[in-house]
Amino acid sequence: MTNVGKIIPHDSAAGHVTGTAPYLDDLPLRSDELLVGYVGSPIAAGTINSIELDVARQIPGVVGLYTTADIPGEKHFGPLFKDEPVLADGGLLYVGQPVVVIAAESREALRAAKQAIKINATPAEPILSIERSIELGRFIGPARRIARGDATKAIQSAPRRLSGVFHSLGQEQFYLESQAAIAYPGEQGQMVVHSSTQNTSEIQVVVAEMLGIHQHQVVCICKRMGGAFGGKETQAAIPTMMAALAAHKSGRAARLIYNKDEDMCSTGKRHAYRNEWEVGFDDTGCILGLATQFYSDGGSSADLSLAVMERTMLHAENSYYISDVEINGRVCFTNYPSNTAFRGFGGPQAMAAMENIILEIAQELGLDPLDVQRRNLYGVEVRNITPYGQTFTRNHLSEIVETLVKSSDYANRRQVIEAKNKTDRLRLRGIALSPVKFGISFTTRFMNQASALVNVYTDGTIQVSTGGTEMGQGLNTKIRQLVADEFGLDWERVILMPTSTEKNPNTSPTAASAGTDLNGAAAVDACRQIKARLAAFAASQFANSELSFAESPEDVVFEKGVAFDRRNPDQRREFGELCAAARRDRVDLGAHGFYATPGVDYDRETGRGTPFLYYTQGAAVAEVEIDRFTGDLTVPRVDLLIDIGRSINPGVDRGQVIGGFIQGMGWVTAECLVYNDRGELLSHSPTTYKIPAITDVPRVFNCEFFPNYDNVETVARSKAVGEPPLMHATCVWTAVKHALRCVAPDRRIDLQLPATGEEILRCLTALEPKPTSRRPIAAVFANGNGALAGVPLASPRPLTPGHRGRDGHC
DSSP, X not given: OOOTTSOOOOTTHHHHHHTOSOOGGGSOOOTTOEEEEEEEOSSSSEXXXXXXXXXXXXXXXXXXXXXXXXXXXXSEEOSSSSOEESSOOSEEOSTTOEEEEEEESSHHHHHHHHHHOEEEEEEOOOOOBHHHHHHHTXXXXXXXXXXXXXXHHHHHHSSEEEEEEEEEOOOOOOOSSOSEEEEEEOGGGOEEEEEOOSOHHHHHXXXXXXXXXXXXXXXXXXXXXXXXXXXXXXXXXXXXXXXXHHHHHHSSOEEEEOOHHHHHHHSOOSOOEEEEEEEEEOTTOOEEEEEEEEEEEEETSOTTHHHHHHHHHHTTTTTBOOSSEEEEEEEEEOSSSOOOOOTXXXXXXXXXXXXXXXXXXXXXXXXXXXXXXXXXXXXXXXXXXXXXXXXOOSOOHHHHHHHHHHHTTHHHHHHHHHHHHTTOSSEEEEEEEEEEEEEESOSSGGGSEEEEEEEEOTTSOEEEEESOOOSSSSHHHHHHHHHHHHHTOOGGGEEEOOEETXXXXXXXXXXXXXXXXXXXXXXXXXXXXXXXXXXXXXXXXXXXXXXXXXXXGGGEXXXXXXXXXXXXXXXXXXXXXHHXXXXXXXXXXXEEEEEEOTTOEEETTTTEEEOOSEEEEEEEEEEEEEETTTOOEEEEXXXXXXXXXXXXXXXXXXXXXXXXXXXXXXXHXXXXXXXXTTSOXXXXXXXXXXXXXXXXXXXXXXXXXXXXXXXXXXXXXXXXOSSHHHHHTHHHHHHHHHHHHHHOTTSXXXXXXXXXXXXXXXXHHHHSOOOSSSOOHHHHHOOTTSSOTTOOOSOOSOXXXXXXXXXXXX
16 A cells, blocks of 8 residues: 555645635634734834824723733844844834734724824835845845856956846735734643744744743644745744733733735735846857846845845856856845745745846847757756755756757747747737756755654554644645555545644744655654554564564564564554554554754855755746737746656645746736835735736646656655745746847847736837837837826836836836
8 A cells, every 4th residue: 555656635625625624713712812903003114202092992892902011021033133023112114013912802892993093103214125225235134155266257258248137026925814823821821822824833932932931831833824835934923922912911812813904014025136147158158157146125124034045046046057156145124024935935036037147148149048048057977066066966957958848849839939929910929948956955954854743543543743834735645645654554544633832842944845855754753663663563473483483573564554474474463453452562652753854054154065955856838928019918838847756646746836836927927016105015905916817827737747766865755846836937937038039139128027017018118119100009008117108106206126016117
């Protein structure tokens, strides 16, 4: 009986489709439970003069109003260093920053209190762009550098050189379940919190520190999340602490559930980036030297921005070997909510920037970008060392690319597309391929660890608890399969319990695509401890002096629900019977497993080391079609080939690949965060922020797994699948740029990311020849800044290219 490699239902599939899978706000209200909300900063930067609370205190049903002065313990927190206030502590850092926590007995009282509270503040000039941050020298953390060879010399001596600036904007995680937490005060100062979080251990720590108690007095539990995508790795902290503060002060249970507007306006997002680059290359397109400077919009505190920048720098070359390279990175302070983790964790921004450089080189030389990509791909035996010194082993990139080029009929389709573009005045088409090499592991060494608790019961069923959290990605389902296979059982005899710091302490977040690698391996370790005890017990039962069978645990096999001696298969016992007998003989049927990723270590001071255990690899081809009149973009076809090793659950993994690609497609085309010049988010609901809909999914989506079982270091020879698919969607953006290149082959194209309809129209307006008799068609619909003709921009001030949302640009 083998469960690994089979398509079995997602752990919560039935509950998801029937609406019976409970999320935090589905848990029944306790009779004493309070509803919690908050009042946020009305301005992006300034100083609090006073807070008017008296009117709100008199509202019937209002139980408590709490400010930073009411916090009994630490008033600041942070995963890297404690620079983020739990509640505003005199200074205001962004619009929507929590200032006052409200605990009330009804929604009506909560709503009335929010309206009654007044925050009087003196505003200051906010920093609302990367460019302004650079100008003022407002950075978060130190500068980082990775270098090999002499990039400056290589560029200067190269036959050809190019330079430029590339902007990629942020992205909202847009999980369906907003930030949510419930806190239950207990005896002896204890606090049990249920949090929609990717990191139960961090929640335990920050709640304990904020309340001024010890970690052993706090338990954090997470059954499931309604999506997270990185947005609940650290950002669940503030809502959970606000709920815990209300519970601690009132002595009553407290529930805080953000609505979508609150969630989008006050939580961090994918980092926007400014990338300044210079490249030297020869006439064949071989890159001889690259110097690149990344600036990210970190928001108002560090959060995970330094780690995100680190991963950006570690993926700056994407899939290409560059002998002489210099990569620099700085995180910029701005008056926005602190930006945070998002699927890909800085990798997408790096890969998009690199693919943009590839396109620029190809256009300069009049080549198909595929020729430049082939010329620069990492090698297998040579040209296989990364800029940070790690050897790229088990490289299948060239094979993947060539297989995909053939299966997608790339060459013929590109030729047909370019021919059509010359005659079709209504539509414009493009096609492009992008490869992906994404490193798997946390780049901070100590985080590459996991634990698991496995309990086997006397009826032969099993409970498993890990530090991994289930956010819909199928982690629990895969662990069920792994554990079931260890004991030779059907997967239905294994169940995953809610994640709890009481069972698995000091855990790492479920992030970095390593959830199954870490927690699955820890669970397998626990299983093998129990199995060794059971095998020894079974061997003593199977020993047969007449047949000269001595006790031999290594000959005991667990298969198809029974245990037997391979030397005499007739000697067998049903698994549940064996467990019951073992318990009567005082055999321990529980175990705590542990796993630490071997061989990973990276020195960020020197920019050298081995930060990754392995690389997930792949490539994708996208075809796009653009309406020349409106800039409307469709993606009629995608072909994707990805190496995820031996798939533990092909159905779950296929869902991850397709879903990740579509989410990435949203980032590169439609999802545009628009802020006004006061730092207020304008696109903060499904009506103003466009995530991909079912109508945006490519009509033809060919998704295949590259057959490869050589990843011997990981559990079941699998590979991480959570984040890499998102970066494959870069090919949609590069296909748009190919389409625009067909309009003006000899002109450089300043296409920003995302390539929204407005951005495409802006480029078309700039590229199309200007007739003397009338304005070009595109100009009727867009002005030079990409806004609709006759419609004022969101901000009257001059645009800066790196401004979040570029005001009216999106």
